[in-house]
Amino acid sequence: MRVQSTGLQGGDAGHGARARVEIKAIAGDDFETGGGDHTSEIIIGVGGDSEISALAAALEWAGAQLKDLSGARAVPVQHPS
Numbered sequence: 001m002r003v004q005s006t007g008l009q010g011g012d013a014g015h016g017a018r019a020r021v022e023i024k025a026i027a028g029d030d031f032e033t034g035g036g037d038h039t040s041e042i043i044i045g046v047g048g049d050s051e052i053s054a055l056a057a058a059l060e061w062a063g064a065q066l067k068d069l070s071g072a073r074a075v076p077v078q079h080p081s
Contacts, residue, residue, distance in 0.1 A: 005052060013047025019055060020045045 002022040009017035025031060025040040032038055046055050 008049045008052060011049060013051070015049070017049050017052055018045070018047050019052045021055070021059070 001024065003020070005019040006017055009015040011017070021042075021044045023031075023042045030038045030040050031042050044055065046052055
């Protein structure tokens with residue numbers, strides 16, 4: 001997993017704000033796309049201050065939901081070295 005960002009730059013994408021989140025499957029897992037295909041990598045890229053903030057909030061919310069839904073079986077993410 002990798003996260004990159006220029007940080008907030010004071011406006012829309014034209015001001016240079018960018019963020020990118022890459023999630024790669026480990027141990028043979030895969031992800032389903034919106035079209036029903038399968039892939040081993042998801043890349044989310046956004047441009048603009050409000051888009052970076054919205055992406056951060058959405059990922060935080062999704063993480064909390066997944067932890068709640070998985071209950072006691074939730075385990076910390078192991079970051080590859």
